[in-house]
Amino acid sequence: MSKAVLELRNVNKSFGPIDVLHDISLKVRAGEVLCLLGDNGAGKSTLIKTLAGVHKPTSGQMLMDGEPVTFERPRDAADRGIATVHQFGGTFPLMSVGRSFFVGMEPTKGIGPFKVFDRDKANAVAVRAVQEFGITRITDGDRLIGGLSGGERQSLAIARALHFGARVLILDEPTAALGVKQASHVLRVVMEARKRGIAVIFITHQVTHAMAVGDHFAVLIRGALAAEFARGEKSREEITDLMAGGEALANLGADVEAYMASHAGHPPPPQH
């Protein structure tokens, strides 16, 4: 097994009085997909934002290649080859494809202090990146993000991360807005990244997607690491249970099916 690219040791994170992450220790290795699972509000996004340099851990240590690192800002993480697609982000509706692709990493041309945003280069790179991603409808880097579909935006965000994520690729629910075809494309991209030796952290609520690409699984329940296991160690049902916060979803599944059968295919109303 290869060495950990990125490691968390006893990381805690709280926002004022609210403790969100408790004592998380986790490793991601090169060429491995770590699936981060957990219910809504479990702290998955907070965890990856800590890795991406958006939040600083309240306590605990972060290591890259075995050496302690601290990220003062997202740029520090980006400079070390960590690229993140955030859950609801990366969309500036009134910016062009080329400009938004390079937000925070603008390519420039020119001399001395008179640097000029290199629009042609930005557009060309951005369009090539999304096209390689299979979104061939985007041919003009001047197009505004607001005119793209949800899936196209998500694809653009992932293409961007792939472009900059030399070592670690973090995807927070990348398949949430996507159709079946795009979702499977994302999964293929994840596998491709793994083959290239990139460490991938993949967050999803869909067991199928998790099982399709995950090498390693970590389950968060209310901010604590509840379970960690490798591919093949747990069955689909067990994983589903864990993702729902340890509740017996398997039984629930049967209940739901029974309910739907007797209610013209409608799912039962949510219970709290």
Next chain:
Amino acid sequence: MSSDINPASSGISGALTGLFRRPEVGAFMGMVLVFAFFSYFGADRNFLTPFGTSSWVNAASTIGIIAIPIGFLMIAGELDISIGAVVPAAKMTMAIVCGFYGQSIFVGLLATFAIAGMIGWINGTIVVRTKVPSLIVTLATLFSVSGLTLFLSLMLTDTTSQALTSPDWAKALFGSYHFWGFQSSVFWWLGLSAVLYYVLHLSPWGNWIFALGGDKESARNAGIPIDRLKIGLFMLASMAAALSGVCETVLSNSATTTTNFALIFNTIIAVVVGGVLLTGGFGTVAGVFFGTATLAIVQQGIGYTPFDRNLSSLIIGVMLLIAVLMNDSFRIMATNWSSKKK
């Protein structure tokens, strides 16, 4: 002037539809329309003479120097109305330091811009720290600064207005009449427009400003120092207001403490008529430039027509409404726009 959403469409009709989707084009057409209107009714009353021209260009310059930085703030999703008090504060600082205490213009400029920069810094810092809407924060600083200006002026000089004599070079640089009767501030306006055009549309910082206004969280996640950027934009707005004040003071050789409430509205109108979205994330320097010119043409041009002066406010009100509606349709059209390349 070209912008970042330069249409690459082929053919005249393609170029035309592309043009219509650029906010500065709307602002430009509005300006041409208003100019034609006042030229028609004001031609025989000297509107088109050098004297008539400089009267509205001069008025535009005092607003325009401030309007572009206010436009930047609005693109970034913020507002600054404290400039209405920063202008008299800057004027009084200049007049008290140079006129009352007899210091050199250099010292006066240093003090003026330091104070303005500090007000901007306070505005920005409160906005990013507390997340209180910038309208309220700058409303508070508007009153604080205007109160402090009055208080300090009375305490230090016992008057609310102060005379100032400047050396020739300072006169020429900040406040004298040049060819056609253009004030020095006109050249500052043009120069500042060019520099800020570079910043917004050509430099990487422009990308940050658009990103900040488009989606603050995503901008932060992308590694943009959003707090520092915002504070910087507030400082820019305050210091631009100070520049406008310095020009006025040096020109008129005097300063008063009167808060300039009209200026607050004028800058906002210029920015909105210039096609900047109230919701942030979109706008151009050229648009704000044309918006400022349009506003000044209406305000000054009315005096050259047979119409009642008070009608200028009516025209501006209607214009503002049309601009807001157009901006919104621009936004909808812009986000649906896909140009076909060959």
